Each structure stands twice: as C-alpha cells, then as structure tokens.
Amino acid sequence: MTQGKYAGNTVRVAQMTDLHYCATNLEESDRCFTAAVTDAIEKQVDCALITGDSTDHAMDAHSPAFVALAKQVQRLANHCPVLMLQGTFSHEPVGLLKVLSMVGAKFPIMIAEKISSFGLTKSKGFELIIPNNDYRLVCTAIPTLNKADIAAMTEDSVGAAAEEAGRIISDLLASLAPMNRALRLQGIASMVISHGTVMNCLTEHGVPMAGFDHEFTAGSLFSAGADAVALGHIHKHQSWESDTQGFRQTIAYGGSIGRFHYGEEDAKVWLEWHMTSGQASFVAYETPARRxxxxxxxxxxxxxxxxxxxxxxxxxxxxxxxxxxxxxxxxxxxxxxxxxxxxxxxxxxxxxxxAIERVRAKGISTEPSLVGKLEKWCEATGTKVGILPEMLTMIQNQDAQALVDSTMKRIMQQVMPVAEKPIETAAAEPAKLATAPVPIPKVDVKKETMSRGFFEDDLAIEDRTLF
Known part of the structure; x- marks a missing residue:
C-alpha cells in the first residue's frame, strides 16, 4: 500500500500527441487540437503533456500553421503547465520547439529535447527535478533517440545499430526503477513520456509492428517502475497494463489528434490521466476528426x-x-x-x-515465311503445332468457298468414312443400309485441334451409334 505524505494525491494530466501541424493538415490539426484544448480546460486538468510530432515538417515561425499551433499551446499554458516532447526529427527539426518556449503565458512551456526528469510543483509548473523538492508528479522524458548517433558508434550493420539502440533504451529504462520506487514510497506519482515504437503494437491501419529494430518492448517500459508511460508516434490509441510489481502500471499511446490518412481505424482521442501513485488510469475523449x-x-x-x-x-x-x-x-x-x-x-x-504482358518469340522477326513465324510462335507459347501449318497454308492458297468445301470434306471423312462396299452393292441392299447402325470411330481431339486452348487435354469423344 502506498505510504508517505503525498499518499492519495491525484494529478489530472492531459496527454495530446502527434498534432502534425502543417499547411496541408492545418484545418484537421487545428480543429481537433483546439477542441482537445477546450475540453481539457473545461475538465480543469492540472497539467498537459504533448508527446511529440507537434509539427509535420520544418516550418517558418511566421507560417500560418506554426502560428495556429502556438496560439493553442499558449491557450493551454494560460490554464496549466505544459511539457512538450521532441518528436521524430523529420517532423520536428531540432530547435523548432524552442520557439514555443518563448511564448508568453501564465505557466511556462517546457521543452524536453534531452533525456531529463521534470517535477510538477504546486505553483510554478514544470521544472527540471531538484532532489528533495516538493513535487506532485515527476515525469521522465525520453525524446526520440537519434539512431544516426548510435550507428556512428557501431561498426557493424545498420540492423546491429538498431538493436544497440534498443539495448541502450532498455538499460536506461531499467535504471529509472530505483528513483520511481522511491517516489512511490512517498506517494508521488511517476510517469515516463517518450516518442517511439513498441514492438508488436498496431499502426493506425491495424498492421502489427513486428521486428527487433523498434525502440521499446512492453517489458522494457514496465521495467522503469513508473506508474504510467505516455507515448507518442503511433497514430492508433492502444494500451497495456501490468500488476507484476505489486502495483498497477499502464502504458498508452495517445494516438494522433486527427485523422491525417485514409484507412485509419478507430476514433481519434486525447487522454486524461488520473495519476495516483500505484494506481494510474486514463479516460479517452474523442476529437472531431474528419470521417x-x-x-x-x-x-x-x-x-x-x-x-x-x-x-x-x-x-x-x-x-x-x-x-x-x-x-x-x-x-x-x-x-x-x-x-x-x-x-x-x-x-x-x-x-x-x-499492364498487358506480352511474350516475345525469339527469332520470329527473321523468319521469311508466315508458316515459319507460326512455328516460332507455337514454340514460344508452348502450343502444339499439329495441323496448324497445313491449315494456314489452306487459308493462304484457297478462296473462301474452296476453304469451306475442303474443311467440310475433311470433317465428313473423319466422322463418316466411305463404306467398304461399292455404291452399287449398297443400292442393291437398301433395307439393310437403312437399318444397320453406322459406327462413329474415336477421334483424337488433341491431335486434330487447331490450337491449344479450344479443348481440355483430357477431353475424348465416346463411341456412339447413329440410328
């Protein structure tokens, strides 16, 4: 059971993340972030965390998107202390967020660009932690790790550098456990805030993030011993819980504030954390994201x-x-x-x-005769030549009526062969010819087929009797 002079102290924390302000997203970002700020103020939160990717790319400080972001951050800071975390470098170039720390407001806007711990005071807002000071909440910030720095220190492959980055962060998180345990004994709630990927989490499109090149695992985050871990970077809100250390720990992605891509699943939210030492929890509130x-x-x-x-x-x-x-x-x-x-x-x-796929018949252009070209085509497509050259010659050398006559004659010869007896003998026995069955011999369809594809290979014509 939590003891200490701060036992039972509850801090209400608003977490908003992945705002992605830019000219393209301005309408969506500003509508959703403005609504979240208004909601947080109405709910009288004690402080606010913005956990990375506040902007979508480098912007001029006087650009409409950056000005809109600054106005909402100022509005939030006029109500409560604000702590902003450095996000992905391609979204937030180093130093960009420092401009926001210069915005005048009732409470200071703190920017976490390096690994550091911040304490929430009762009156001054967030400050870099000072031992034995009177804090209501302690947040350890782990901004985006520059993997290029890790790669420069690693002689092996890029994959090895990624694994090394994961090991460094895992060791760092484990090193926070003694401090967070001491805070818990005093009844002070603790948080880790960071920006990165948890292995096997789901993207906003429902795709699992498998692999060993991600910064975090759920186990490494729990090893920090903090009451809560508030994350940014993945745009899908999701969470994990654990009671293995004798108290409840919660990890949660806030998800993006708005819907910036097609196919994104679930509602877009901001989180209100209820931070009590040993029993952190949160409530998700939906933003008016586009449909x-x-x-x-x-x-x-x-x-x-x-x-x-x-x-x-x-x-x-x-x-x-x-x-x-x-x-x-x-x-x-x-x-x-x-x-x-x-x-x-x-x-x-x-x-x-x-695209239409075409098979080229090697040497077909050099064949002088049309029959030769046909044989090359059969070779390229795997078609049996059979009687195709003969039929092609007939088409070339006969007119239409002669072609029909010769074809019909050929068919009649195959289906109804000439009787063995002379015609005059057959005429002498009309009754017998009229009643005797005429057998139809089997025809080898595969051999006689003009081109492959008209009949299946296993097709056969059965013996039948004509009456």
Whole structure:
C-alpha cells in the first residue's frame, strides 16, 4: 500500500500527441487540437503533456500553421503547465520547439529535447527535478533517440545499430526503477513520456509492428517502475497494463489528434490521466476528426455500388480505388464518379492500370515465311503445332468457298468414312443400309485441334451409334 505524505494525491494530466501541424493538415490539426484544448480546460486538468510530432515538417515561425499551433499551446499554458516532447526529427527539426518556449503565458512551456526528469510543483509548473523538492508528479522524458548517433558508434550493420539502440533504451529504462520506487514510497506519482515504437503494437491501419529494430518492448517500459508511460508516434490509441510489481502500471499511446490518412481505424482521442501513485488510469475523449470512407473495386468501378454508398458519404472524405486493364482505361468516367459523390467533402480517385504482358518469340522477326513465324510462335507459347501449318497454308492458297468445301470434306471423312462396299452393292441392299447402325470411330481431339486452348487435354469423344 502506498505510504508517505503525498499518499492519495491525484494529478489530472492531459496527454495530446502527434498534432502534425502543417499547411496541408492545418484545418484537421487545428480543429481537433483546439477542441482537445477546450475540453481539457473545461475538465480543469492540472497539467498537459504533448508527446511529440507537434509539427509535420520544418516550418517558418511566421507560417500560418506554426502560428495556429502556438496560439493553442499558449491557450493551454494560460490554464496549466505544459511539457512538450521532441518528436521524430523529420517532423520536428531540432530547435523548432524552442520557439514555443518563448511564448508568453501564465505557466511556462517546457521543452524536453534531452533525456531529463521534470517535477510538477504546486505553483510554478514544470521544472527540471531538484532532489528533495516538493513535487506532485515527476515525469521522465525520453525524446526520440537519434539512431544516426548510435550507428556512428557501431561498426557493424545498420540492423546491429538498431538493436544497440534498443539495448541502450532498455538499460536506461531499467535504471529509472530505483528513483520511481522511491517516489512511490512517498506517494508521488511517476510517469515516463517518450516518442517511439513498441514492438508488436498496431499502426493506425491495424498492421502489427513486428521486428527487433523498434525502440521499446512492453517489458522494457514496465521495467522503469513508473506508474504510467505516455507515448507518442503511433497514430492508433492502444494500451497495456501490468500488476507484476505489486502495483498497477499502464502504458498508452495517445494516438494522433486527427485523422491525417485514409484507412485509419478507430476514433481519434486525447487522454486524461488520473495519476495516483500505484494506481494510474486514463479516460479517452474523442476529437472531431474528419470521417473517411474507402470504396474499393478489384476491377472497373461499379457505378451502382457507388450510387448506393453516396448517401453515407455526405460530408466525408471519400477515396475510390479501382483496377482496370490498359485497353479499358478510357472507359472509366471519373467525372461521373465525382458527380455521384458530390455531397462528399473531398473525393480522391486512385486508378491502377494493369499492364498487358506480352511474350516475345525469339527469332520470329527473321523468319521469311508466315508458316515459319507460326512455328516460332507455337514454340514460344508452348502450343502444339499439329495441323496448324497445313491449315494456314489452306487459308493462304484457297478462296473462301474452296476453304469451306475442303474443311467440310475433311470433317465428313473423319466422322463418316466411305463404306467398304461399292455404291452399287449398297443400292442393291437398301433395307439393310437403312437399318444397320453406322459406327462413329474415336477421334483424337488433341491431335486434330487447331490450337491449344479450344479443348481440355483430357477431353475424348465416346463411341456412339447413329440410328
């Protein structure tokens, strides 16, 4: 049971992450972050954590997207202390967040660019931890690790550098356990905040992140002995819990504040943590993220199916995907699709053209005769030559009527061979000829077929009797 003078002290912490402010995302990012900030203020949270990727890429400080971000961070800091974590370097170049620390507000906006521990005071907000100071909450920040630095120290392959990065972070997390245990004995809640990938977590599209090149495992995060681990980077909200150390530990991804890509699963949220030493918990509140709808076709678009889906597409972002052969590419009417889905807020049409595969017959261009070219084609395609050259010669040398006559004669010879007896003998015995069955011999279809593909190889004609 937790003891100490701070036992039972509960700190309400707002976690918002992966805001991805930029010109392209400005409307989505600002709508969702503004709503989350308003909600957090109304719920009277004690402090706020922004766990990385506040921006989507490098931006000028005077750009509309960065100004919009600064306004909302300032609004949040006028209500409570704010701690912002360095995210992925490609999203947040080093030093970009420092500009926000200069924004004037009631409480300081702290930026965590290096591994460090911050204490939440009762009146001053977050500060770098000082031993024996009076803190309500202690947060250890582990910003994005620069794997390039690890690779520079590792002589082996890139994969070895990634594994080395995982080992370094695992050792670091384990080293935090004594401090967090001491805090717990005093009744002070502790958190680890970081930005990275937990092995086997799920992406926003439901894909497991398997592999050994990720920064964290659930086990290594639990080994820190903190009450809670608040993570950014993966855009899907998900969590893990453990009671193995005699108290409840919780790990959670806040997920992205908005829906920035098609196909993202689940609602978008911000988290309100209830931090009590030994029993941390959270509540997820949904943000007004855009609604996306995918309409996929294995072949050309089915206009009737699109019409049937049009009603639910009103006000949504709609993506239509289809596949079509090259010769039918022009048959897809994109304007008609847009007209049907006219009530959608945004329509994105993605068509894939399937290339026609052609098999080249080596040497076919050098053959002087058409028969020779036919034989080369048969060789390239694996087709049995059979009577094809003979038939081709007939087509070349006979007119249409002669070709029909010779073909019919050939068929009659195969199906109804000439009787052994002379015609005059047959005439002398009309009654016998009229009643006697005429056998139809077996025909080797494979041998007589003009081209492979008209009949299956195992097809055979049975003996039958004509009456």
């Amino acid at each position: 996306t709808i995918d309409i996929f076709f294995d072949g050309p678009p089915d206009m009737e199916k699109i019409r049937a889906a049009a009603a639910q597409c009103e006000g949504a972002f709609v993506r239509v995907r289809y596949e079509v052969d090259a010769e039918h590419k022009q048959s897809v009417d994109r304007n008609a699709i847009k007209a049907i889905l006219g009530s959608a807020l945004h329509i994105q049409i993605e068509g894939t053209t399937l």
